[in-house]
Amino acid sequence: MTTKQILYPNTKLWMAAIKPPMYSVAIMPIWVGTAVAFAETKNFNGAVFSTFIAAAILILAWENISNDVFDSETGIDQNKHHSLVNLTDNKPLIFWIGNLCLGLGLLGILAIAFWQQDLTVIGIILLCCGLGYMYQGPPFRLGYQGLGEILCFFAFGPLAVEAAYYSQTQTWSMTSLAVSVIVGIATTLILFCSHFHQVKDDIAAGKRSPIVRLGTAKGAQLLVWFTASIYPLTLLFVLLGISPAWTLLSWVSLPFAVKLCRHVQENHNQPDKVSNCKFIAVAVHFWACLLLGLGFML
């Protein structure tokens, strides 16, 4: 065996464990909240924006790293070769790296609170972290009851977008609350998609994910409705005068949405084939949210 043959599968496993594309999920609510704030006030604080983005990435890193730690305790990740705990065989190290990310992320948010002399943003982000913990940590493990999608919607939608808006303006806005629903749905699609290929392992570990509860065929149908809901919602907000017409640019993500729905409809019960669907959902989320925010900036 050559060095390349030995290292390559390992590199692939590490990339799957770190999931770089997933971090756009942390960036988009901050981007959209900040874009709405700019559209309404014409003010932009670059230091607050960049600190918030870095902190959000670190907090999401904590969520993912601690997910591997907590899942190693329930046995659900037994066959997940790209679990950080399985890769390193060192649970305490992974646990403390996760906590370090959380600490650094919260420090960034604390800096924003200090600059603003206002605890609102740190309060909201602590609530998000609480939801993130309840998703996977003992004794709650609400994700195992199929409640993760609700937590995900509120954390990445209304809470994160409003926190970003507030970090720029120190006020609230109905517009940012309305568009946060779109960001929340787009993010929740990713979590929903992540369950299709894991039904067997989830059932074995007693995890009742929405796909375990509904079955893969019904899950695939529901996915179509949720994915499709983003586009009329964007149009509705434009027609109601809540969002500028440029936000319809987010419809450019439609080909990815069609690809996602077709792919899941055709392969919902074939774990090997459907396993990449969450990354198609990441593309839907990325383009829909990027262009939604841009629509407010133009």
Ligand SMILES: C/C(=C\COP(=O)(O)OP(=O)(O)O)CCC[C@H](C)CCC[C@H](C)CCCC(C)C
């Ligand atoms: C870790 C998450 C999903 C992975 O779940 P699962 O166990 O099915 O994955 P594996 O199969 O890979 O093991 C995401 C969970 C999201 C959670 C419901 C809410 C997280 C809140 C964040 C901490 C909030 C961050 C907000 C930020 C923008 C400031």
Ligand SMILES: O=C(O)C1=CC(=O)c2ccccc2C1=O
């Ligand atoms: O690994 C995953 O499946 C996910 C990781 C993650 O950070 C995230 C964040 C928001 C929504 C979904 C997901 C995942 O599915």
